[in-house]
Amino acid sequence: MREICICLEFLTEQHKDQIREAAGAAGFEPRFFTLDQFEEARDCLQHCEVLYAHSPELLKAAPASLKWYCCSYAGVDPYCKDPGLFANPDCMLSNSSCYGVTIAEHVVMVLLMLLRRMPEYEEVVLNRGWSNQLPIRSIRDNRFTLLGLGNIGFHVAERLRGLGAAEITGLSRSGTAREKVYDQVLPISALEEVLPRTENLIMALPGTAETRHILNRERIALLPPGALVVNVGRGSAVQQEALIEALNAGRLAGAALDVMEPEPLPKDDPLWTAKNLILTPHVSGNMTLGYTCDRNVEMFCEDLKNYAAGRPLNSLIDRSRGY
Amino acid sequence: MREICICLEFLTEQHKDQIREAAGAAGFEPRFFTLDQFEEARDCLQHCEVLYAHSPELLKAAPASLKWYCCSYAGVDPYCKDPGLFANPDCMLSNSSCYGVTIAEHVVMVLLMLLRRMPEYEEVVLNRGWSNQLPIRSIRDNRFTLLGLGNIGFHVAERLRGLGAAEITGLSRSGTAREKVYDQVLPISALEEVLPRTENLIMALPGTAETRHILNRERIALLPPGALVVNVGRGSAVQQEALIEALNAGRLAGAALDVMEPEPLPKDDPLWTAKNLILTPHVSGNMTLGYTCDRNVEMFCEDLKNYAAGRPLNSLIDRSRGY
Numbered sequence: 001m002r003e004i005c006i007c008l009e010f011l012t013e014q015h016k017d018q019i020r021e022a023a024g025a026a027g028f029e030p031r032f033f034t035l036d037q038f039e040e041a042r043d044c045l046q047h048c049e050v051l052y053a054h055s056p057e058l059l060k061a062a063p064a065s066l067k068w069y070c071c072s073y074a075g076v077d078p079y080c081k082d083p084g085l086f087a088n089p090d091c092m093l094s095n096s097s098c099y100g101v102t103i104a105e106h107v108v109m110v111l112l113m114l115l116r117r118m119p120e121y122e123e124v125v126l127n128r129g130w131s132n133q134l135p136i137r138s139i140r141d142n143r144f145t146l147l148g149l150g151n152i153g154f155h156v157a158e159r160l161r162g163l164g165a166a167e168i169t170g171l172s173r174s175g176t177a178r179e180k181v182y183d184q185v186l187p188i189s190a191l192e193e194v195l196p197r198t199e200n201l202i203m204a205l206p207g208t209a210e211t212r213h214i215l216n217r218e219r220i221a222l223l224p225p226g227a228l229v230v231n232v233g234r235g236s237a238v239q240q241e242a243l244i245e246a247l248n249a250g251r252l253a254g255a256a257l258d259v260m261e262p263e264p265l266p267k268d269d270p271l272w273t274a275k276n277l278i279l280t281p282h283v284s285g286n287m288t289l290g291y292t293c294d295r296n297v298e299m300f301c302e303d304l305k306n307y308a309a310g311r312p313l314n315s316l317i318d319r320s321r322g323y
Numbered sequence: 324m325r326e327i328c329i330c331l332e333f334l335t336e337q338h339k340d341q342i343r344e345a346a347g348a349a350g351f352e353p354r355f356f357t358l359d360q361f362e363e364a365r366d367c368l369q370h371c372e373v374l375y376a377h378s379p380e381l382l383k384a385a386p387a388s389l390k391w392y393c394c395s396y397a398g399v400d401p402y403c404k405d406p407g408l409f410a411n412p413d414c415m416l417s418n419s420s421c422y423g424v425t426i427a428e429h430v431v432m433v434l435l436m437l438l439r440r441m442p443e444y445e446e447v448v449l450n451r452g453w454s455n456q457l458p459i460r461s462i463r464d465n466r467f468t469l470l471g472l473g474n475i476g477f478h479v480a481e482r483l484r485g486l487g488a489a490e491i492t493g494l495s496r497s498g499t500a501r502e503k504v505y506d507q508v509l510p511i512s513a514l515e516e517v518l519p520r521t522e523n524l525i526m527a528l529p530g531t532a533e534t535r536h537i538l539n540r541e542r543i544a545l546l547p548p549g550a551l552v553v554n555v556g557r558g559s560a561v562q563q564e565a566l567i568e569a570l571n572a573g574r575l576a577g578a579a580l581d582v583m584e585p586e587p588l589p590k591d592d593p594l595w596t597a598k599n600l601i602l603t604p605h606v607s608g609n610m611t612l613g614y615t616c617d618r619n620v621e622m623f624c625e626d627l628k629n630y631a632a633g634r635p636l637n638s639l640i641d642r643s644r645g646y
Contacts, residue, residue: 112432130587130604135611162485264453288458
């Protein structure tokens with residue numbers, strides 16, 4: 001019997017039944033573990049051709065007979081940066097782009113918090129004060145620039161549209177987007193032209209060599225005064241020191257980072273005290289939301305069918321490109 | 324020349340031109356003041372038949388010849404509670420329901436903050452910690468109960484719909500709603516049947532004798548454990564002591580109050596320290612958002628045309644009913 005090694009924390013009994021059914025239909029036997037059963041999982045992995053997990057250590061322990069590693073996370077930068085993790089150089093890597101809904105809700109939340117000046121109002125309330133005349137802004141009739149038009153970018157754009165956004169400009173590597181939810185789509189190479197008219201920048205890029213420090217000091221300086229920056233992709237995309245300076249100088253009105261470098265953030269990092277910065281400890285796409293978990297399992301089962309039938313995987317990653 | 328006394332802080336030159344044009348076309352002369360010109364405004368008011376302001380003091384200083392008071396706020400409870408403010412018992416009162424967009428954005432923001440446990444994550448970040456495994460909830464696939472289906476309720480429902488809410492139940496005094504954005508509309512008398520299945524309660528009611536403490540201790544106890552409460556109507560609608568107890572006991576997962584009793588909140592009020600409560604100092608509908616101000620002036624100009632033509636006002640308030 002062909003075997004699948006599954007090492008995940010979030011699976012309910014219902015999810016396991018769903019996987020058993022899909023695996024059975026495709027001629028596979030699933031073996032379930034959690035991370036505290038690392039050794040048992042590693043032993044089992046020696047005779048499995050598929051691994052569904054989010055553990056570089058486990059992947060590294062897999063023999064050359066592993067043919068497909070389905071990562072339950074969306075960001076696969078650790079796997080693309082280090083080809084040595086794969087004993088089989090041709091092992092397929094897929095990711096799980098099921099985080100768009102929850103991350104988009106996070107983006108809408110922090111955007112509204114920044115537009116409506118919640119960091120400042122929270123300070124007023126902390127001091128038991130009562131003042132309410134700060135000029136605020138609205139999503140309705142406002143313009144947004146999305147950097148990265150994958151699953152997250154799409155769900156963000158869809159929600160901004162529903163909230164009455166006036167204009168949504170999308171930037172992707174190819175200069176195209178699968179979904180028709182953007183007012184215009186440009187290649188990332190147009191970034192420097194777009195920044196001076198970008199009042200609200202939302203970043204949802206994968207962590208690759210190309211995206212590293214894509215929002216650097218020079219580009220932060222191109223944003224108009226009072227602009228807002230939200231990053232939910234990878235911390236490496238932002239030159240943090242320059243962002244902190246722009247925030248503390250009041251040149252940017254605010255920012256929200258759910259991702260940063262390094263994670264966890266050291267206790268003495270200047271990000272903790274930057275002005276009008278909403279920091280969250282990488283929570284936007286976490287697995288504590290039922291919908292995200294359900295969709296994760298669903299996507300794996302769909303691709304298991306594809307794998308068994310010899311069809312291309314829906315979520316296949318180009319390991320050299322990094323996404 | 325028939326005169327209009329206008330005493331408002333938020334008018335731009337463009338707004339004034341717009342009012343001058345509408346007034347001129349209707350045969351009126353507008354006189355502009357701000358609240359620091361109270362005496363000049365009061366003197367002028369002696370020969371005006373229309374007042375556009377938000378000042379009970381100014382209204383009280385108006386002679387019996389005043390025929391229409393257009394209040395630039397949405398909530399007109401101070402004017403309905405005290406008929407002695409009107410020298411002319413037949414003076415028409417209208418309000419300005421232009422706050423739906425900004426208040427709805429506030430509601431979406433605090434709902435997401437509560438569903439995604441931001442008060443708790445803000446505490447983590449304040450202590451420079453790094454933990455991210457709190458179970459969160461989503462607007463998508465979630466159910467919401469709206470108490471009060473006026474301009475605010477409508478805009479909230481429209482946005483929840485756009486964010487993928489599974490079911491929106493609306494309650495209004497009449498049991499009907501003008502807009503078809505709700506899954507079901509019930510009379511407020513059904514409140515006690517609806518509360519046990521209400522995980523997310525959003526209150527946007529006017530301040531009247533009927534709505535006073537409508538969410539009392541007994542009804543708070545009817546909400547399921549883990550429910551959320553948002554109030555953006557009037558503070559009087561919630562029995563605050565009972566809400567604080569339910570929050571501090573962890574029976575409710577959280578609440579957001581933008582309105583409370585009294586305002587400003589005294590420094591020693593127990594609301595300041597209630598658990599998982601997002602307090603804001605009555606900011607949700609403030610006049611610092613351009614759209615709100617533009618729409619305010621637009622609505623006044625439309626009703627000025629109606630007034631001059633002897634047609635009913637769009638925004639006429641039933642002074643005995645209170646909204």
